[in-house]
Amino acid sequence: MPLASAAPVMLTASERHRLKKMAYGHKTPHQARQRATIVLLAARGRPNARIAVQTRLHVDTVRTWRGRFAAGGLPALADRKRSGRPVSFTALQVAEVKALACQLPARTGAPLSRWSCPELAREVVAQSIAGSISSSTVRRWLKQDALRPWQFQSWISVRDPAFRPKAARVLDLYARTFDDVPLGEDEYVISADEKTSIQARCRCHPTLAPGQARAMRVNHEYDRGGAVAYLAAYDVHRARVFGRCEPRTGIRPFMNLVTQVMTTEPYASARCVFWIVDNGSSHRGKKAIDRLTRAFPNTVMVHTPVHASWTNQVEIFFSIVQRKVVSPNDFTDLSEVRDRLRAFEDRYNATAQPFQWRFTTSDLDDLLTRLDRHTLDRQEESSARLTA
Template identity: 35%
Template sequence: MGRGRQAQVVKLSRKDRSALQALLRQSTAAQRDVVRARIALMADEGQTTAAIAQSLGLSLPSVSKRRGRVASRGAAGLQEVPRPGRPRRIGDAQRLQLLALACEPAEAQGRTTPTLDELCERAVEQGVVEHISRSHLQRILQAGDVRPHRVRQWLHSPDPQFREKVNAICELYRAAPKGSVVLSIDEKTGIQAIERKHADRAPRPGHTRRREFEYIRHGTQALIAALDVHSGRVLGRCSDRRTQDDLLAFMEEVARAYPQGPVHVIWDNLNTHRAQAVWADFNARHDQRFTFHFTPLHASWVNQIELLFGIYTRRVLRHASHTSKQHLRQRTEAFLAQRNTHPKPFKWTFAGFELQTGEPKKLAHHAQRLRPSTRR
């Protein structure tokens, strides 16, 4: 049996050997370059192709190809050679211009997102390219991770005391003042009692649930609820309207549910919440036990009751059919009763914004854990 092809002898210069050894010591070097450097150095030491392949976990053809290039060109043989095929028609500079063009608005006053066809026309008109197809432009945008057709909305809060208010509310969420209760209160209005005109078609393998578009409206309900952020207990009531009198009647229920001790109320800047004369009289009747904390403008996410409303929407309202306002009210009350059977508070992990000094805020238990122990 033949002995096979003789392995090519690799003799590296002192300069190449030092450069490859320095490459191996770099912690940020690409793995591909490290493996190729090891092949060249091991071949320079006189090891066989089979031994190198077994040591590095590579195939024989791969090691043999790299060894042949190093034998003929030295360390330069480790570099990539130009690949065959037609060169790119659109260069890097033109690709960057296309990405910038896609980020520009479609119209000065009107639409903001241009179509692919419009982008192709504008690229040709501005001389970026002579010609480009929709599919080619789409591949360039995907490679550049640019999606100008997608939009994420956000709402800026103009409150000058935004950070201070958020940090104060977060402090109440993490620990209530001694002997007090922290309640998150808000209203969910315009809850529609919608009855599906025709029954759904149940899902089956390969087919999703089918729902008839037509429905019957039976009116709306308003839900006013208070969440005890530290116990998870919920107090709520449904009504046909959401007026100052309805909110005042609900707050009387809250006062009866918490007859002793200070009560901290967190709610938003709704006009019924800001009626100072009304709440001054209410507080006077209840021995000034209530302290009202207002979330910053456009910052409803700070109010924990919004989390409960989200769960209520998904579990009670979504894809539901309510035959009347009374039916909707019964299901809402059943949801609140079920939450109170096993109350569970939300785990609020947001510690607040950084202090004026730039030092990040830390949770109390985290600071205690980081504090050096005095035990011996």
């Protein structure tokens, strides 16, 4: 029988350009590169046997892709749709697994603090949601909705009955307003607090500097060299820090910090200096307000709400100190701790810019609304569970 002749291939200029990009492109998939090469060689009039030798493919493969291009053009070089593997799990099963991941393990009786993908897969089988399932399948389903039940965050509920007015007062001061009156040029806002127990840990072996493909190495064992308290006052709008080290915290160390700030200009002659503090024992309640006013009549103490130190901007500065000065802790003695903290203050004050505080009273109202809604949902859930 006579052999069937090879399908003729004629290319337009645009088809030739696209095929060359496919055949010689560095990011082209290997199969697409092979198919484009077959068509380009066929367009030069070469027989299938010779193309098979040049491309190191079977002649039937060459014949297939040559014929498909001749019949359908460039779209015919793509893979045809396949039926694929039959679905192993229904949409209901997927939803039930995600719902299980959104429950606390204690609700199901599992002796776990939080879910992992292998534990979820085991629980799915135990509850007969599916006959068998792998942890990788569970992980893929959870990833679709960004569910990570193995992670957790700590949080604290609002306990101060005057949370809103106290927090709003602090936030208004950050926006240079007090009792709906803009602050003047001779009025300042100071954020103050204490960072307790900065230890001097003398490592038993010297710290090794970082090297190529090696992080800094700090010996795990250390000798205790005592601890010191670091008190800081941060001018919110001028980005200036005043700090001091004391053996411990208390009323007297805090008043020493206040004296250090209020005896320097421009605070000594200022019309008013607002001191934002939390509810620590060194400056708590009405007695602390009266104590500060007696010592410096041009001061006003403003307390943050209970358990809301995050509204105090000096905590941001303390986090910077922790990252850049204290960690990893490797000091020979307390004098080195004090010297480094003083040197860092000078370094920070030379280039510091005010923090870009964006949390306003409007954001505060939105936060309280979400918390109220969350509390109401939990109460309704508890009531439904009790009546069930």
